[in-house]
Amino acid sequence: MKRWLLPTLVFVALIGAWQVAATSGALADTLHLESFLVPSPSEIAKSLWENRSLLAENAWVTLKEVLLGFGCALVAGIAFAVALHLSAMLRRAFYPLIIASQTIPIIVIAPILVVWFGYGIGPKLAIVALICFFPITVNALDGLRSVDPDAIKLMRTLDASRRQTFLRIEAPTALPYAFSGAKIAVAVAVIGAVFGEWAGSDSGLGHLMLQDNAQLETARLFASVVVLAAMAIALFALLALAERRIVTWR
């Protein structure tokens, strides 16, 4: 409880200050803006409520992109990590490329993907998956490689097959690492989905934000941001919960 108290107080204080600054017009004056362009937290809350069905509809589109893209990256990332772990040759061939691939700004290639795959869910999935792939793969691989070599020797004298050694020692050792990677991935997945929608889409919170931006609907713009943040936090928390339930030995 005490852990939450201080950050909550700071958060409430910041929101309160924003509220005062926005309603008094001080914030708009400092920024040399019309006051309707600088919504207060209460206006954002009002917009959240009034546009709840519109936001929910678009949030669902974005959430689908995030979940499917993340799911693809999870399956591919774990499979890749296991393959690179089991084959030294594959590791030598691919590991430097995976690291180097991180220098490619995936978000920037979003428009190309839209050209190739159109306005549908395809390019968003691809971007989310590409962004999630790296942290999942690298963390899972690190986990697999962190296994105590003495434990492997022990398993050999206990008549374990390669598969048994993997399932009973390597996989459980790597599991917390894979969870760390997945938690990092899911937080950036939401950003990836929004960028994908900005590159070209007809629905989703990113699409809504572009529209609101054009129409100077700043309160609803902020409302979308709040929903996106909530989505990322919720997904992160779900993974953290799953980790606590599965990795009971830590």
Next chain:
Amino acid sequence: MRQDTKMAVEATKFATREDPPAEGLPAAAVSIRGLRHSYGELRTIERLDLEAAPHEVIGLVGPSGCGKSTLLELVCGLQEPSAGEVEVGGAGDARGRLSRCAYMPQRDLLLPWFSAIDNAALALRNRGLRRREARRQADALFERFGLAGFEDASPAELSGGMRQRVAFLRTLVAGKPVLALDEPFASLDAITRAEMQQWLAGALEADPRTVVLVTHDVEEALYLSDRVAVLSARPARVVEELSAPAPRAPDRDAAVIDPKFVASREKAMSSLRKGAPIGARGSLGTEGVPKEPRGETGRL
């Protein structure tokens, strides 16, 4: 009452009991002839000869880093010699040795995601037994080794001595004729270690196996083994072989202060000093029998 203290007493009890040896396990001898081993340029073992008869416990003592652990891995078939022969139960190939040896590493290496009994039953599960059947077989030993009630405890909940017992059970349950023990009690405090030595003595009397025991503790080697081989500093070779005066005597504390035991220990110590690398000799202190033998070891 401490669990470990209770154990020492129970170990003595079952040591004197006439238990039948485990499931008709064939006895196997270990035979090492002209063994050489090196990691690249680094020569770890140089022309080493060593024999262990079936059901004999042979202790290996030597200075730190002399290649004792490498020797155990060679025996177990986890490594191949650079030259010479290592045979376990007549098998000279790594596969054959691996199938006849069970290895207990220095650290217990209990898997934190398995309960104590699932850790102990690991070899049975690897052999394809269903979890329930594997647990049932390990369960009998839990009872006998004073671990009853801790079957489903996680390794983190066990004391150091109990963890070591579970690790030893895991080695025993593998059902191999030869046990390779790498400093099994090095991580324990002095009192627990003494108790565990007596416990292991009882366990080996009840269920005899051929044992290759590596330790840096001369007293431990002399108490638990039938024969002790003193190894030189790297590259390791046998400097001296001693017969233990009272292998696995039921009362450890009395056995280790017996004059014959003390004399053997001093002999082993002086061989160790001879085998130590040049330059390390001066730091090992005065030669000869100390006035107060119990004081020197600092145990019990």
